[in-house]
Amino acid sequence: MVYLPTILFSLGEGAVIPLIPVIAVGMGADVAFAALITSALVIGQLCGNLPAGWAVARIGERMTMVIAGVIAIIAGAGMVFAPSLGVLAASVFLLGLCAAAFGLARHAFMTTRVPLAVRARALSMLGGSFRLGMFIGPFIAAVLLQLFGSEIAAIWFFLACLVVMVLLVLFGPDPENTTPPARPVTPLHVAEDSGEAVSGSIPTIERTGIFRTMWEQRGVLGRLGLAAATLSAVRSARQVVLPLWGLSLGLDASTIALVVGVSGAIDFALFYASGQVMDRFGRLWAAMPAMLVMGLGFLALAFTHDGDSAALWFGMLAAVLGVGNGLSSGILLTLGADVAPKREPAAFLGSWRTLTDAGGAIAPLLVSGITAVASLSIAAGVMGVIGLVGAAGFLRWIPRFVPRTERTDPDEAPG
Numbered sequence: 001m002v003y004l005p006t007i008l009f010s011l012g013e014g015a016v017i018p019l020i021p022v023i024a025v026g027m028g029a030d031v032a033f034a035a036l037i038t039s040a041l042v043i044g045q046l047c048g049n050l051p052a053g054w055a056v057a058r059i060g061e062r063m064t065m066v067i068a069g070v071i072a073i074i075a076g077a078g079m080v081f082a083p084s085l086g087v088l089a090a091s092v093f094l095l096g097l098c099a100a101a102f103g104l105a106r107h108a109f110m111t112t113r114v115p116l117a118v119r120a121r122a123l124s125m126l127g128g129s130f131r132l133g134m135f136i137g138p139f140i141a142a143v144l145l146q147l148f149g150s151e152i153a154a155i156w157f158f159l160a161c162l163v164v165m166v167l168l169v170l171f172g173p174d175p176e177n178t179t180p181p182a183r184p185v186t187p188l189h190v191a192e193d194s195g196e197a198v199s200g201s202i203p204t205i206e207r208t209g210i211f212r213t214m215w216e217q218r219g220v221l222g223r224l225g226l227a228a229a230t231l232s233a234v235r236s237a238r239q240v241v242l243p244l245w246g247l248s249l250g251l252d253a254s255t256i257a258l259v260v261g262v263s264g265a266i267d268f269a270l271f272y273a274s275g276q277v278m279d280r281f282g283r284l285w286a287a288m289p290a291m292l293v294m295g296l297g298f299l300a301l302a303f304t305h306d307g308d309s310a311a312l313w314f315g316m317l318a319a320v321l322g323v324g325n326g327l328s329s330g331i332l333l334t335l336g337a338d339v340a341p342k343r344e345p346a347a348f349l350g351s352w353r354t355l356t357d358a359g360g361a362i363a364p365l366l367v368s369g370i371t372a373v374a375s376l377s378i379a380a381g382v383m384g385v386i387g388l389v390g391a392a393g394f395l396r397w398i399p400r401f402v403p404r405t406e407r408t409d410p411d412e413a414p415g
Contacts, residue, residue, distance in 0.1 A: 044096020
């Protein structure tokens with residue numbers, strides 16, 4: 001009930017996302033407009049995080065997931081029956097909103113329910129669940145294309161996954177009821193009902209609200225949050241730079257797909273290792289190596305484009321970037337959970353996820369702009385520098401906001 005809904009959602013989403021530009025082109029869009037329609041998914045996620053934090057704080061994780069699933073079904077149906085590119089773009093945007101709500105609801109649940117001793121491993125498993133769907137989904141889409149000869153088959157598969165997910169969340173055991181909170185809730189401004197007559201209402205828990213939470217937590221968001229945004233940017237840049245790099249070397253599509261696929265397989269294989277490291281040795285020991293590996297990997301890649309063994313270096317460094325990305329699995333989720341206020345963490349997590357998603361959204365635009373003005377090699381070098389700056393940010397701010405405990409046994413209850 002914790003991980004299966006996530007796998008179902010990401011499995012269907014992973015099957016659909018690679019086909020969005022194909023569907024758009026089939027409806028008459030040029031390449032630029034198809035890319036714009038595809039980017040509506042990321043824009044929807046950015047716009048959806050803050051409303052999702054508000055919804056989770058008021059109606060709970062379960063109902064937020066159900067509502068997001070139902071709206072995602074409507075968005076999927078809109079993609080199937082879209083009469084125009086405008087409707088397709090709106091449907092993709094709506095899907096991004098739902099993905100944000102679903103992801104934040106599950107993140108908030110794990111933040112409040114998982115014990116500190118195993119939090120990083122649990123959240124790495126959550127990140128691995130998303131990665132599993134994104135990794136396997138495209139292969140399922142390829143099989144469906146071979147069987148039915150239409151991209152719409154992948155959307156129907158996504159709709160089927162959504163229906164099963166909504167039914168599972170709606171009628172299955174509710175983890176919110178079966179799992180006690182691991183974090184003590186210390187609400188402010190709570191009064192006990194003494195039974196005596198009073199003028200006015202009995203005071204209850206004062207909800208902080210999204211924007212007040214952002215203001216109160218501006219220190220951690222502006223420091224550790226920006227370092228986390230650089231990690232998200234480097235991750236996102238990897239997905240853009242590697243295919244473009246292969247094309248610039250003149251490699252065929254199958255070779256590029258193989259290299260990117262191997263990099264993704266390494267990334268997925270390491271997701272649990274990150275959680276183990278964070279729980280046993282501290283958050284910094286996963287964040288720093290991941291950022292250093294990816295930052296240095298991009299810098300090394302920037303100097304190999306015109307060499308005699310450029311294709312070999314491309315394959316090797318793509319694997320290195322996969323290692324760095326795999327070691328970073330669950331870091332953003334875990335750091336967000338660590339620094340979220342004990343009272344109403346959902347409001348803070350909405351701001352945290354908006355910031356990190358913004359880093360991931362800006363990176364492709366940055367790579368595109370630098371490549372247009374200078375070259376792809378310089379773009380890769382800039383992303384490498386951003387990775388090293390982010391590593392310095394983690395080194396400076398993680399010990400301040402996430403103190404390393406003295407506890408070394410991960411099975412020991414936190415004191």
